[in-house]
Amino acid sequence: MIGGYYTMKISSDSMKMAEEHKRFFERMKITPFEFIKENKVYQRVRYYKFSVKKYRDYLFFPYDLSYEEVKDVFIKFIIIDWYLTDLLAHINKYASYDFGPSLYEYRRNLQDEVLGEPDFETQQECTHRMIHGIDAIEENLEKIRITYEQYNKKRKQILKDERCTEEDLAYLQRTFGETGTYLFLQAKEQKEMVEDLKTFQRFMEENKELRRKFNDVFQKTRIMTDPNDLYNLDKTLKKYGDYSVMREQTFEELVKYFIELNEKNFYYALDEEYMRNNVRNPSIQR
Secondary structure: OEOOEOOOOOOHHHHHHHHHOOOOOEEEEEOOOEEEEOOEEEEEEEEEEOOOOOOOEEEEEOOOOOHHHHHHHHHHHHHHHHHOOOOOHHHHHHHOOOOHHHHHHHHHHHHHHHOOOHHHHHHHHHHHHHHHHHHHHHHHHHHHHHHHHHHHHHHHHHHHHOEEEHHHHHHHHHHHHHHHHHHHHHHHHHHHHHHHHHHHHHHHHOOHHHHHHOHHHHHHHHHHOOHHHHHHHHHHHHHHOOHHHHOOOOHHHHHHHHHHHHHHHHHHHOOHHHHHHHEOOHHHHO
16 A cells, blocks of 8 residues: 555556556656446556645546546546545534534424413424424434445445445435435425424513513523524525525435536536546547
């Protein structure tokens, strides 16, 4: 193993060919995993200058790949690289945060103090919706943690086995898309709760005696409608895309959307011109 990259898998002929393509003041590294498509094994060598950490050029094996084959595996290798960087760790960290002292405690207050309470007779339907919304948030956060475990297990397996099949890549893409969808859905539930929270808050503000009697509920409701938090929620939703469209999409449509959102920049930046300038296989350089 050299510099964390395994060199045992590449044949002596391929290694010789890779060395022949190495230019002055360049180093090369062999990608530590093979890509397998329809029982055909592909390997990649990356070249970079000694003074620059960023990879510059690529060579793929088998050496005599067609133009279309190189075009396909070129982008596949880069996308696999991206998924193997543990993209979802920060989302799992968010989903693992202890919301008990805030969100879930507020739900308990609603269940124990508001539901069935005559003073809140006109707010029962609103309260039920808020409790249901918090249930849905909790459920989606749990699904994020479960899906992240599946994604991370597959990621580690690929790194350990030093091979990635088309099915493995599809699995990484699917679990990534599902995680993004669950993250959006829990944010959507927060957004959908806002009007009910504001209505509930106004109801309590109009009754001084009620505020005094249920002060804990009132104060937590105010926290839940903090303008800064609501602004940040809207800001987050805008990062995902057009909320008015996304809120109407099916689960499968959202999964596909988040996969495409994650990969679109690769297809935009790594176009055929980039490939012709950076891939050294003969079918590209003709």
